[in-house]
Amino acid sequence: MTCNEFKDAIFLFQDGALPKAKTSDFAGHRRSCPACAREFAALEEAAALLAGHPPVVPVPDWERSWKKIAAAVAPRPRRRTAWSFFPRWALVAVGFAAFFILGVAFARLDFFHAKTGIAGAGDAAFSFTARDYFSLLQPVMAEYGNAQAPGAPAPENRDRVRGLLNDLYLLKQRAEGSRDGALRLLLGDIELVLLEMVHLDRSRPDDVRRLSELIQEKGLSMKLRVFKPDNRKLIQI
């Protein structure tokens, strides 16, 4: 056994954990090596010094310490809030109900938009619907469309046309975000024709004829009849 091995084995020897095979080597080296023997003796002496003078351990106040520990590890009481007075299942049920109601509302709104092609909810205070508007428009269109026919009287209802034009602007404003291209096109054609009507010089038969041709060209009389607001649902505007 070398000196390093001896030093390494000292604590194992003290612990009684040195294998028996090595114990004789350990003892032999201790006898043959004065330096290691001194080292061993000094360690034993230091150990004896410590073991012989252990500090006396006083008895502390166990209960005081326990109270501090218990207070530190005790679960903290939950703060009572307004919500904490309701049972958890009730809150969950209310949440689900609100979610369901909102979901249905949005679904209906989306269905309405898909059917009407108009984005945004309608103005319930507005006094007419598109169907009403088209029904008002049909006789005017028929009157101007037939104005070129022999013996037909010159149309005189300019104020009525102005009123229809104003209503059209309101209708167009509401239909601005519409996804329905046919509706937007129809309203655009109506606007063009109504503007021509407003500015029509009834003393000039050529102008009356051109307007009549325009109405027929755009097929407005037919479109206003064919257009079925009933099928597209009522447009609340």
Add this chain to the structure above:
Amino acid sequence: MNINEANWVALARAGDPGAMHELYERHRGRIFSLAYRYVRSVPDAEDILQDTFIKAFRSLKNCQLDDDAFFSSWIYRIAVNCAMDHFRKRRREDGDEEWQRDFLAADEGRAAASPESEYRRHELRAQVEQVLGKLSARKRMIVQLRHYQQLKIHEIAEFLGCSQGSVKKQLFVALAQLRGEMDARSGG
């Protein structure tokens, strides 16, 4: 861990205060003894005792204690770390000299109340403690675990999370320092 203690640990893990108190009563003596012999001050040792149990109970829910990891070993390891942390903190706050004076004062206080025949013994003990007070926190803990708690080298290595070789080396150095200082004092 015996069956009985395993039950207490399971209950304490579930937050049962009675079980916590039972575990406290079972282990408080050994932990306080470790702490006191390490810091040589009752208030400091009480702080270590409290910190150890608070940390243990708070982390008991999250730690996995299987059959091999005994609760007593686990909490003892926590106590060792708490004691070393406390020692380092006190040393930083007070400085080495004041810390050593505290050790001496603690022993002298007891010596004054002792019979004359005990005086020399207390004086020697105070000197040993003073020398131990000069050691680093780790060396001091190794000496403490080895000579006051009678732990074996591999147990100390396990507690401190280092190799047995490292423990042996530091123990050699610490005991050599102790011996040298004591020789110098007796020579002077």
